[in-house]
Amino acid sequence: xxxxxxxxxxxxxxxxxxxxxxxxxxxxxxxxxxxxxxxxxxxxxxxxxxxxxxxxxxxxxxxxxxxxxxxxxxxxxxxxxxxxxxxxxxxxxxxxxxxxxxxxxxxxxxxxxxxxxxxxxxxxxxxxxxxxxxxxxxxxxxxxxxxxxxxxxxxxxxxxxxxxxxxxxxxxxxxxxxxxxxxxxxxxxxxxxxxxxxxxxxxxxxxxxxxxxxxxxxxxxxxxxxxxxxxxxxxxxxxxxxxxxxxxxxxxxxxxxxxxxxxxxxxxxxxxxxxxxxxxxxxxxxxxxxxxxxxxxxxxxxxxxxxxxxxxxxxxxxxxxxxxxxxxxxxxxxxxxxxxxxxxxxxxxxxxxxxxxxxxxxxxxxxxxxxxxxxxxxxxxxxxxxxxxxxxxxxxxxxxxxxxxxxxxxxxxxxxxxxxxxxxxxxxxxxxxxxxxxxxxxxxxxxxxxxxxxxxxxxxxxxxxxxxxxxxxxxxxxxxxxxxxxxxxxxxxxxxxxxxxxxxxxxxxxxxxxxxxxxxxxxxxxx
Amino acid sequence: xxxxxxxxxxxxxxxxxxxxxxxxxxxxxxxxxxxxxxxxxxxxxxxxxxxxxxxxxxxxxxxxxxxxxxxxxxxxxxxxxxxxxxxxxxxxxxxxxxxxxxxxxxxxxxxxxxxxxxxxxxxxxxxxxxxxxxxxxxxxxxxxxxxxxxxxxxxxxxxxxxxxxxxxxxxxxxxxxxxxxxxxxxxxxxxxxxxxxxxxxxxxxxxxxxxxxxxxxxxxxxxxxxxxxxxxxxxxxxxxxxxxxxxxxxxxxxxxxxxxxxxxxxxxxxxxxxxxxxxxxxxxxxxxxxxxxxxxxxxxxxxxxxxxxxxxxxxxxxxxxxxx
Numbered sequence: 001x002x003x004x005x006x007x008x009x010x011x012x013x014x015x016x017x018x019x020x021x022x023x024x025x026x027x028x029x030x031x032x033x034x035x036x037x038x039x040x041x042x043x044x045x046x047x048x049x050x051x052x053x054x055x056x057x058x059x060x061x062x063x064x065x066x067x068x069x070x071x072x073x074x075x076x077x078x079x080x081x082x083x084x085x086x087x088x089x090x091x092x093x094x095x096x097x098x099x100x101x102x103x104x105x106x107x108x109x110x111x112x113x114x115x116x117x118x119x120x121x122x123x124x125x126x127x128x129x130x131x132x133x134x135x136x137x138x139x140x141x142x143x144x145x146x147x148x149x150x151x152x153x154x155x156x157x158x159x160x161x162x163x164x165x166x167x168x169x170x171x172x173x174x175x176x177x178x179x180x181x182x183x184x185x186x187x188x189x190x191x192x193x194x195x196x197x198x199x200x201x202x203x204x205x206x207x208x209x210x211x212x213x214x215x216x217x218x219x220x221x222x223x224x225x226x227x228x229x230x231x232x233x234x235x236x237x238x239x240x241x242x243x244x245x246x247x248x249x250x251x252x253x254x255x256x257x258x259x260x261x262x263x264x265x266x267x268x269x270x271x272x273x274x275x276x277x278x279x280x281x282x283x284x285x286x287x288x289x290x291x292x293x294x295x296x297x298x299x300x301x302x303x304x305x306x307x308x309x310x311x312x313x314x315x316x317x318x319x320x321x322x323x324x325x326x327x328x329x330x331x332x333x334x335x336x337x338x339x340x341x342x343x344x345x346x347x348x349x350x351x352x353x354x355x356x357x358x359x360x361x362x363x364x365x366x367x368x369x370x371x372x373x374x375x376x377x378x379x380x381x382x383x384x385x386x387x388x389x390x391x392x393x394x395x396x397x398x399x400x401x402x403x404x405x406x407x408x409x410x411x412x413x414x415x416x417x418x419x420x421x422x423x424x425x426x427x428x429x430x431x432x433x434x435x436x437x438x439x440x441x442x443x444x445x446x447x448x449x450x451x452x453x454x455x456x457x458x459x460x461x462x463x464x465x466x467x468x469x470x471x472x473x474x475x476x477x478x479x480x481x482x483x484x485x486x487x488x489x490x491x492x493x494x495x496x497x498x499x500x501x502x503x504x505x506x507x508x509x510x511x512x513x514x515x516x517x518x519x520x521x522x523x524x525x526x527x
Numbered sequence: 528x529x530x531x532x533x534x535x536x537x538x539x540x541x542x543x544x545x546x547x548x549x550x551x552x553x554x555x556x557x558x559x560x561x562x563x564x565x566x567x568x569x570x571x572x573x574x575x576x577x578x579x580x581x582x583x584x585x586x587x588x589x590x591x592x593x594x595x596x597x598x599x600x601x602x603x604x605x606x607x608x609x610x611x612x613x614x615x616x617x618x619x620x621x622x623x624x625x626x627x628x629x630x631x632x633x634x635x636x637x638x639x640x641x642x643x644x645x646x647x648x649x650x651x652x653x654x655x656x657x658x659x660x661x662x663x664x665x666x667x668x669x670x671x672x673x674x675x676x677x678x679x680x681x682x683x684x685x686x687x688x689x690x691x692x693x694x695x696x697x698x699x700x701x702x703x704x705x706x707x708x709x710x711x712x713x714x715x716x717x718x719x720x721x722x723x724x725x726x727x728x729x730x731x732x733x734x735x736x737x738x739x740x741x742x743x744x745x746x747x748x749x750x751x752x753x754x755x756x757x758x759x760x761x762x763x764x765x766x767x768x769x770x771x772x773x774x775x776x777x778x779x780x781x782x783x784x785x786x787x788x789x790x791x792x793x794x795x796x797x798x799x800x801x802x803x804x805x806x807x808x809x810x811x812x813x814x815x816x817x818x819x820x821x822x823x824x825x826x827x828x829x830x831x832x833x834x835x836x837x838x839x840x841x842x843x844x845x846x847x848x849x850x851x
Contacts, residue, residue, distance in 0.1 A: 030702070037809070041615035126578065177585065182615045198616075198624045199801025200697045226696045226799040230680055235696050238688045401561025401814045404569045410560065443576040444569040 023506070029524040030220040031505060034232045034241040036248040038199060038225045041182035045118040045164040050246055053161045055223055057516040058204055059100075059187035062160035063091055063110070066512035070271065070327075072155070073511075076105065076165055076188065077143075086150030086467045093141040097211045099167050100192045110143040111135035112168035121176060125157045128428050150465045152472060156424035160189075161272060161516035190216035190520035200225060210520065217523040229373075233257060236500050242524075243501040243508070245515045246270075250373075251312035257500045267314065269514020270497040274323035274429070277311075277374070277419040279382060280489040283451045285414045287353070287362055294487040296347035297415075298337035300385045305339075307493045310377045314498055318491035320480045321430055323422045325494070328469055329476035334484035344389050361390040367407065368417040370400050378417050378492065404444045411441070416448070419495065426476055427464040434483060435460045451488035534835070541831040545824075549603060552823050553596055556816050562588050563612040563814045586612055599820065608821045613813035618821040621806060626825075628698055629802035632794070633787050635718055636726035637780060643726075644733020645776065649769065651734065652741030663734060670731035675790060679724040679797040686720060693719050696799040721798045725790055729783060733776055740772035747771075774844055781837030785830045 035051050044056035063077040072080075077091040097105035113119070119129040131151045136144040145154075157163055165188070170181045185193050188211070191204035202223040206216055224241055226232045233249040235241045237257060249257060258265025279301070281288045288294055303317045322330045348354075353361045366383055368375035379395045386393040398406065407416055422429035432438050432445065436452040456479055463475035483489065499515065501508065507521045508514075564583040583589050587598070602609055608618035651663040670678075687695035694700055694717050701713050744750060745768050753767040754760075791804035803822060810818035841848045 034696075038614075040613055178610075178615075195702070197698075197801065198621065199628070199805060200699070200799065201702075203702050220702065222702060224697055224799065225801070227796045227805065228799075231683060231696065231797050231799065234680075234683045234688050238683075238691060238695060240687065240694060240696050399559070399561075399812060399814075400569060401563070401565045402559055403561075404565040405561040440576045443579050444565060446576075 023525055025217055025506070025521075025523040026526060027217050027523070028219050030222055031218050031243070031519070031522065031524060032222045032224055032241045034226045034235055034244045034248070035202075035223050036225075036229075036232065036246075037227060039202075042185045042193070042202075043164070043166070043176075043179075043182040044161060045113065045166050046121040046176060046182075048122060048124045048162070053516045054245060055202055055204070056164060056185065056187075057160050057189075057513065058191040058221060058519050059185045059189045059193055060160050060164045060166070061188050061518065062163050062165060063158045064155075065159050065517065066156075066271070068268070068271070068510065068512060070512055075160065076110075082155075082467070086152075086465075087147045089145045089147075089154070091143045091145075093143060094211055095141055097188050098209050099169075099188055100186045100207060101167075101170075103167065103169055104140075105165075105167075105188050106140040107135075107137035107143040108140075109165055109168045111137050112172055113163070113165045114145065117166045117171065117176065118163050122162060124423060125162045125428060127432070128153050128157045129163075150467055152464055152466055153425035153427035157428060159272070159424075159513050159516070160518070161513060162423070190518045191218075191221055194220075212520055215520040216518070217521065218519065221519065233500075236263060236502065239502065242505050243499060245497075245499050246273075247314065247495075247497045249500055251314055251498075254312070254314070254498055254500055262503055263500060264503050265498055265500055266509060267496040267498045269499060269509035269511075269517075271325060271512035271514060272424050272516070273497050274325045274422040274424075275419050275495045275497070276318050276321050276323050276422065277378070277417070277492045277495060278318070278321060278489045279378075279492060280416050280418065280449050281487075282411060282413050282416075283449050283488055284411070288364070288414050290351065291486050292347060292351045293353065294490070295337065296344045296351065296389075297386070298487060298490045299340045299344035299347065300389050301382060301490060301492070302339040302385070303492050306378055306381060310374050310381070311493050311495060315493045315495040318494040319484065321420070321422075321433070321483060321489055321491050322426050322476060322480055323494050326422055326424075326426065328473060329426045331477045331480050333477065334481050336484075337490070341385075341389060348389065355390045359390055360392045363392045363394070364414045366393055366395045366415045366417065367403065367413050368395070368397070369419065370398060370403055375417050382415070382417065407448045408440075408444050408446065409442045411450075417492075420445070426479070427460070430479075431460045431464065434479075434488065449488040451486070453482055453486060456482045530839075534839075537835050537838075541835070544831065545827055548827050549600070549820070549824065550596070552820060553599055553816075556814075556819060557592060557595075559814075561814060563816065564588055566613065566813045599817075603820075603824065608824075609817040611810070611815055611818040611821075613810065613815040613818065618817050621818065622803065622821055622825060625801060625803045625806045628800060629788070629791055629795070629804060631714075631718065632721055632725060632791060632800060632802055633784070635722040636729065636787060637783070639722055639726035640729030640733050641776065641780060643730045645737050645769075645773070647730070647734040648737020649741055649764065651738040652745065653764065655738075655742060660738075663738075667731040667734040670727040671735075673727075675724055675728060675793050676797060678727060679720070679794060682720045682724055683797075693717075695720060698801055717798075721794050721800050724797070725787070725794045728790070729787075732779065736775050736779060737772060740775050741768060744768045744771045770844060774841070777837055777840055777844065781833050784833045785826065788826050788829070 037051055039051040039055055042056045044053045061076045063075055064072045065075045067073055076094055078094050079092045082089050093107055099105055114132055114135045120126055128151055131147045131149055132145050133148050134146045136146060167186050170186050171179055190207055190210045192207045194205045195203040204221045206219050210216060226235055229250050232244050233253050236244045254265055257263050281294055283289050307315055307317055316324055319332055319336060320334055324330045348361060355361050366379050368379045383393040383395050406413055420433055433447055434451055435457050438447045439450050440446040459475045459479045463472045466472050504525045504527060506523050506525055510521060511517045564579055564586060567582055568579045611618050611621055614621060647663050651660045654660050683695045686693045698717050699713050701710055750763060750767050753763045788804060791802055792808045795802040795805040807822040
């Protein structure tokens with residue numbers, strides 16, 4: 001309770017700072033942001049890694065953006081209209097927008113980006129745009145998306161982070177993955193690429209011709225690569241950097257940092273992140289392939305303990321793989337599995353898996369995604385809980401490539417601890433993991449549990465093409481009930497990402513894109 | 528002539544060793560399951576098999592392993608190290624960009640270690656079993672026993688967070704058109720903490736080595752003779768004792784080039800130093816075979832070169848040693 005209150009207070013302070021009350025925005029200055037790893041390149045149309053999106057989001061634009069209440073706001077598109085049958089979407093584009101190299105931005109850039117840019121190349125949203133048949137360009141400032149069938153999640157996928165509009169004159173008829181502009185990007189955004197000191201920093205400077213008059217306010221943004229968690233904390237504390245994004249200081253240290261006089265802590269700016277951590281099962285496994293065993297195991301895990309001790313309270317106990325932040329889809333009205341070891345033992349007995357003479361019921365292996373320091377901790381906790389109910393569990397630790405091979409190709413696993421982003425919509429983020437049509441051995445982040453349920457598939461299909469938000473919400477509720485009953489996955493924690501920032505940084509989380517947005521409104525208060 | 532023949536023979540041996548090392552490295556990297564396509568597709572959460580297949584074909588990972596090995600050897604011989612898979616640049620360019628930073632860090636760490644280690648070791652030997660020797664020995668033990676990451680964190684907390692004297696991240700803080708001297712000063716300030724963190728361990732080693740070597744040399748007859756000739760004490764210590772005592776230091780410094788490369792991974796990670804150690808670490812984690820192979824090739828060449836240089840240096844320090 002005490003931590004919740006503290007977090008609330010911290011958030012209120014942060015909110016006050018974010019909205020930048022009582023001070024007129026100042027122009028100028030250099031904002032320094034810590035990056036945990038260096039991006040491979042800066043083309044967010046072909047890559048969805050955070051580091052790429054955080055930098056590229058300041059250089060490029062999308063067609064639209066979303067405010068904190070998830071209302072659409074103009075970005076490169078001034079207005080838009082969806083035909084009643086949902087098969088055409090018309091975007092009226094902003095006039096007078098220039099690329100950083102001085103060329104005019106036109107509808108040809110939109111057509112190129114959808115058909116040859118992020119459309120086929122962005123791993124996360126390519127299925128969302130797969131139904132787009134063509135992009136018509138009746139004039140230089142109108143782009144019409146024509147679709148084979150409606151794509152309900154498409155509008156939510158249009159911000160810069162997932163649907164980056166690239167310059168056709170730079171990319172068309174080139175190998176998009178090898179284009180030199182991936183490292184020296186030419187965008188339309190508020191900041192222009194200036195310099196990349198490999199392994200050290202990336203520097204962006206103000207775009208003097210940005211289409212929003214008087215913006216951006218900052219002179220320069222410097223992204224500094226600081227790979228060590230402790231060092232990032234020390235960097236923001238010593239004012240070497242102004243912001244540390246995406247929970248990349250130790251969660252155990254975040255509140256102390258946030259309470260320092262010159263720093264603050266916020267969980268705003270991650271609306272499109274919506275990550276839920278979970279324990280998922282190989283449904284072909286002889287033991288955990290049985291739903292009654294999975295339900296028994298769910299009772300043995302105290303998710304509140306994991307939230308408080310591994311994620312240090314940053315998040316919420318999850319009851320569904322759909323993040324509570326996606327209000328258009330989330331429901332809590334699903335079967336619940338409150339922590340109850342006795343019940344877990346009773347269900348295992350009923351499933352015929354009684355303790356043997358040595359007190360053991362069966363053996364299991366636990367795998368975990370090798371990113372961050374949370375998952376090994378969760379694995380150790382789950383192992384300990386399983387031991388208490390007579391399961392002889394073994395934790396395996398590997399590198400990323402081996403883990404990917406084991407889960408999606410080798411399939412010699414039982415329980416896997418990992419997390420998945422819902423992105424902006426379950427049709428983008430969740431369908432890929434549980435629809436039986438997406439069982440694709442050898443391909444990471446497809447349906448790795450090999451869970452099959454005809455009803456579930458049908459609800460997913462309908463939700464992905466239906467335009468009515470209420471109908472979609474009903475479909476998603478049905479999906480969540482099936483998942484919570486059959487339990488191919490035990491949701492653990494819906495994670496709240498956090499930012500630790502210097503209080504002089506104002507206005508950095510005014511959009512749902514948050515950290516991935518353009519930062520045109522961000523300014524630095526004088527010290 | 529003998530020297531030339533010796534160098535040529537050693538170069539021949541080095542080329543053979545290098546060839547074996549390259550093949551072994553390649554096979555070792557391919558022993559583990561998974562490849563860079565898994566990493567790229569996984570990181571971008573791509574759930575489309577066509578995408579992964581396309582990626583694998585683009586990167587040449589769909590070919591049989593022996594073919595990949597032959598292609599790799601061909602590239603090594605023709606000095607075309609290929610494109611890094613996980614970063615958008617050619618391997619040689621990534622290495623060339625990072626090498627100066629690591630070279631600067633290694634040279635300053637070795638410089639610190641040799642100068643401070645030799646100095647402290649000599650001082651301790653000349654004042655053996657007195658209080659100064661005691662203080663130096665305790666310091667050396669402390670430097671030796673404290674792990675690098677801990678030294679680094681303590682340095683950051685003391686000098687960057689509390690005192691705010693020195694920068695703690697990266698190689699430079701200047702992004703405008705500052706004059707060259709200002710940039711040099713800025714880089715030097717950034718270099719202090721990483722150098723101390725990397726170098727203090729070696730200071731300890733050299734101090735102990737130098738002390739032991741000096742204690743061995745000082746009672747020798749040529750030193751006594753030099754003293755009895757009435758030479759100035761510093762000349763005796765430096766020319767007659769010190770030069771002999773330096774042999775183990777040179778051997779050690781040569782051996783430590785490779786371990787310094789390893790140690791620089793931690794220091795470069797901690798201080799965000801844009802060097803080759805971190806590049807190698809990231810490349811291994813991302814299964815970026817061309818990049819890993821490039822860095823390993825470079826470090827193999829470096830180790831072989833340094834060991835040859837050390838052998839040649841021996842003859843200068845001690846004329847009694849002959850090359851064969």
